[in-house]
Amino acid sequence: MCGIVGYVGAGNAQDIILDGLSKLEYRGYDSAGISIIESGKMKTRKLSGRLGVLAGSLEKDPISGTIGMGHTRWATHGAPTDDNAHPHTNGKGTIAVIHNGIIENYRPIKDELLALGYKFKSETDTEVIAHLLDHYYEGDLLQAVFKTEARLRGAYALVVMCESSPDEIIAIRHESPIILGVGEGENFIASDIPAILKYTNKVVYIENKDIVRLTRSGYEIFGEDRKRIDRQVRTIEWDLESATKEGYEHFMLKEIYQQPSVISETINRRLDENGSLFLENIAIDEDTIKLINKIYVVGCGTAYHAGLVGRYLLQEFLKVDAQAEIASEFRYSDHYIDDKTLVVIVSQSGETMDTIGALKAAKAKGARILSITNVVGSSIARESDDIFYTWAGPEIAVASTKAYTTQLTAFYILALYFGKLKGTLEDKCYDEILAELKTLPGKVEASLPAFAEKAKAAAQEIKDSKSIFYLGRGLDYYTALEGALKLKEISYIHTEAFPAGELKHGTIALIEEGTPVIAVATQQSIYEKMVSNIKEVKARGAVVTGITRKRNTDLSEVADTVIYLEESFNIFMPLLSVVYPQLLAYYTSLAKGNDVDKPRNLAKSVTVE
Template sequence: MSGIVGFLGKRDALPILLDCLDRLEYRGYDSAGVAVSNRRQIQIKKTPGRVRDLRFFLEHEPILQGILGIGHTRWATHGVPSVVNSHPLSGCDGRFIVVHNGIIENYPQLRKSLIQKGHSFITDTDTEVIPHLLEEYDTGNFENTVQTILPMLKGSFALAILCRAEPDKIIAISQDNPLVLGVGKEEAFLASDIPALLPYTREIHPIKNGEMAILSPERVMVKHIDGTILEPKRTFVEWNVQDVLLQDYKHYMLKEIFEQPKAIEETLLGRLSPNEVNLPELEPVLNELPVKRLRKIDIVASGTSYHAGIIGKKVIEQLLGIPVEVAFSSEFIYNHPPLDEHNLVIVLSQSGETADTLSALREAKQCGCPVIAITNTVGSTISRKADSTIYTKAGPELAVASTKAYTSQIVAMILLSIRLARLVPDSPGTDHIPSLLEALERLPEDVESTLIMTQDAIDQFAQVTYDQDHLFLIGRGLDYVLALEGALKLQEVAYIHADAYAAGEMKHGTMALITPGIPVIALATQQQVLNKVISNIKEIKARGAFVVGVTTIGDELVGEVVDEVLYVPETHPLLMPVLAAIPLQLLAYYSGTVRGHDVDRPRNLAKSLTVE
């Protein structure tokens, strides 16, 4: 989950490297470092902490001025955050300099072999074997040396490498790990993710497995690792630099919460007609999908995307009447049921690079399943590996905690569900589709209204959480799924021990944890179970809990039994999890800020999980 950057051009490299690292810090912020070359010599500077700490360090320990370099911001996987373990790393004699994202799975064996050959290691990282291998098998030619050692590395990794013997060149490699080549006018860039490049270029080429990008002043080339020159297919990114600026917001998380009307509008754009959903990108797989013999659908995702997947399950089952199973990506490859071409697999990943989800996708493909991906990132590995991809088009999401990507994924799942329902003969949910399409049309406006209605009230309620260590969220049906997501957000950014429970299950054990004054958020947006939820609220209130209800405009019953009530607009029941997610996102944000936490960069977390 670390971030890699690189630059080669005619400008001073250091400011560009630091700026790109700032934009990648959501991928890791335990330590940071750069290596800069003036085409004659290379110098390395690194420090524990964030990129701002590296900037401060460089003010007192300046680095040489150069026109090319590489940089790294780290999320520790092997070895604690420290100067020694920070990247860039080199070997015994400093001949090769490496920044790395991912995992070298066979590093213990490689390390042992290199030690036997006389190499000395100083770090606790798996990365350090790479510069030592380059030294051990140095052919005298930078490119050939890299080609020699690559087959020895097992795992998922992205690398950017410098060589002191050829200090005017950068070589970059990607193996099941994201690394993007950006091309500008007489300059080239490397980054683990597109947002880092937006101020400089929107013309990119994702480096694929088996490819090497070779950046030199004379030419930027992409080769196969056997040396064959390739013609890279460049992609023009629709995002722009305004999408990655904070503008008037204090944090990216708040900015992205308020970008949800636009994000959902973009997800819907061109995909709705009065009586139909248009997903032309899916037609190749849908034309071959054995709809009449489709036995089951499996949804695979991690974290917040997993919660969007559970909502998708409930929507698909209601509209199609086909059994749906949702699995954590990290568990799927070990515990999945029998799979074949009669199982449709849907994978969700905001980044399109989540390592566990990518492994699950491969497993599904090996079993012969058609795979549809839902992701936010064009050209990502998951989008390339899936049979078809629905892009959510939510724009860059730079806060670690996902908000607009989550609600956009739910919308994409509903669009897919409607499209599939049209293909399934005698689909039980056909009668619901017209009203659902109508509600989707006005969803961006409803989201805007929800933001206006709930922001101030949530900000005030967040003060209640200041000295609370525990908080509960309850709901039934889709509201229970939403409670899971709300609890995760509070855990991520407010560090509150928040737990979600199916409201009817509280009395089967969890009620023992309810003590006077403990805050409980009761979600009550699903009319068919409203009376049951009200009964559960009364049970909790009888034990002294402080209950905040979330319900729809016009409902008076919930307000009579809770301490405080928040109202959201009423929409189609299947879309209520989108609207009701917003006060929970705002609660997590304001609870985190009132407790003094950096809500954009929560401790121990990173956004794009590219290691298993």
């Protein structure tokens, strides 16, 4: 959550910070603020509302300076108000702090500071940091930061400035991501790469518990023991254009249409000169895979839905018990895990706090950790034994689309590769499935124009609905879960997914005349049973859209509308069947006049528990 940008150099800090924050609004957009040292004085301005509110204020009354920091907020403690917006300052306004995360022990610290006479203006946990820094500051900002950080408990990234130290910015990473941008005569701190990519492609991934001191001429990094350490400077290979809309009305639409190319990229990067699979960054060999007797697949939200499909594939191809679990539940459950357990962690950002917690809990019990993530050098990637990068490129829209389909692609590749390695998948079957996998990008691309037209029309029909239901069985139920999530998170229509066979056990009571139902029916072994379930809701007045294969022309006799998919193997239907629900969610949100890329109450990278 929350976007952070800090700058020290010779440029116009206000313009650089606002530009960087504009690339980070997907991380939070309840309020925004900025602190800049102008002519030796700290100037802070912060306002509730989108970043444009702050930008408009600064256009009328700019703040000049070459060192500063800014923040765009996703609210945790306290409502989105001017007072609760970041930066937060000490009483004199000479020390400023911006913060991503949660300070778990802020209440006793606040009580202590109140007893010392400090006054508070906000409801946030962040303000205690500014006053605590003030309490410890004796002319050396870095030492004050060291003392303050030792008092804090929680998950956070902090950036600190002081009027009496006008040439330095200090940042802390504790479980919440920040990156350092290295320039010529200028340096940057930010919560994500797009914020600084316009100015430099040289970055340092700040490790957990690092403290960074930035000046115009350079930077210092201090490890957990507070001794100076070196971190690798990396070159970012993708450019800023990759993070722009490229002519599409919204990032989400662009990212839906990017899916053929990113699925292809995810596959092609794993093919050798003979067209067979090879996996770099994965050191699991034949002996290791044969020792694995249990697999857990762990993720949150959309990543969890991908994990449900992945669990099925790994169990089917490796003939080993596999379970999929929600990360926030997994980390607090007592699982039987040992060195023969493989835990597959799924996270688009690689910074999802609940998922990191699950990873650490599994690792502490001796499990081998394989992560599927889109971000090179992310926390999850660095903590894992093996890594599968999805190569989806930057995903800016809060509602995930291309990250999901590349995660599915990753699971297809992993299941195929491990199945062959273990010997539980015959060579002929491996060759046939791999050949079909290579056709999927073309099949997704071929479906997009027709799906878009049908979704536009359907959106007008459902945009005023009170409730919408998705149904599916087997692998189709996982598509139903993801389709329902997409629709609810950006259209704000109550949408639920149910296993179709469970209807008669209670949930069919929710169906009434005119209720929209979207039924996913692609699994041929249970197709006839799915048709029976559709008839059950039709008998109660539902208006049904069916999603099925081209071969199932008879579905038009039961459903009001049918979306026909390209033919493929059963296991690949979750990837093909999710594209129409993505487009339906997009066009429904658009029809309702919502902010498609920045839905209310949500943020892209969930870095709080």
